Amino acid sequence: MATSDHDRGHALIVHSNGKVTLGGYAKSGATHSDFALARVSSNANSLDAGFGSAGKVITTIAANGIAAINTLCLHQGGEVFAAGSSAGTTQLSMARYRTDGSLDSAFGDSGKKTFDLGPAGEQIHAAYLHSNGDVYLAGEIELNSQTQMLVVRIR
Numbered sequence: 001m002a003t004s005d006h007d008r009g010h011a012l013i014v015h016s017n018g019k020v021t022l023g024g025y026a027k028s029g030a031t032h033s034d035f036a037l038a039r040v041s042s043n044a045n046s047l048d049a050g051f052g053s054a055g056k057v058i059t060t061i062a063a064n065g066i067a068a069i070n071t072l073c074l075h076q077g078g079e080v081f082a083a084g085s086s087a088g089t090t091q092l093s094m095a096r097y098r099t100d101g102s103l104d105s106a107f108g109d110s111g112k113k114t115f116d117l118g119p120a121g122e123q124i125h126a127a128y129l130h131s132n133g134d135v136y137l138a139g140e141i142e143l144n145s146q147t148q149m150l151v152v153r154i155r
Helices: none
Strands: 008-014 020-027 033-040 056-059 067-074 080-086 091-097 112-115 121-129 135-143 146-154
Touching: 008 080, 020 080, 033 080, 033 091, 067 135, 080 135, 091 121, 091 135, 121 146
Parallel strands: 008 067, 033 067, 067 121
Antiparallel strands: 008 020, 020 033, 020 067, 033 056, 067 080, 080 091, 080 121, 091 112, 121 135, 135 146
């Protein structure tokens, strides 16, 4: 993604047209990171200029905090659903992007959604899109000083 020297890719999806979308985070400053996407053209030689700004999208999830995409899945019509964590590892965070890289305002709060399920923290590691449009998320949550499996359904 190359927005700083500390960017990371955690997930990828391959679209039916051969383009590849990468998801992870882009670090900005010493203690701040944002959701980051990059789309590579089907020939894998360049970023897709029709996606975001010159093939990249940076989305602030937590002001003055840490956020990272851990998993991606394709939604209806080629939209990208991204899930991960924000505020370090204390909140579940999601965003849905249109095919051009803009946030889908029909999802959550202007295309983004965060929620906190427990006092210690939670993380998402995998996402699955059901044929009815629901998204299932799998990950972990810390409860009573023990890490437990977590499954969440988003409608």
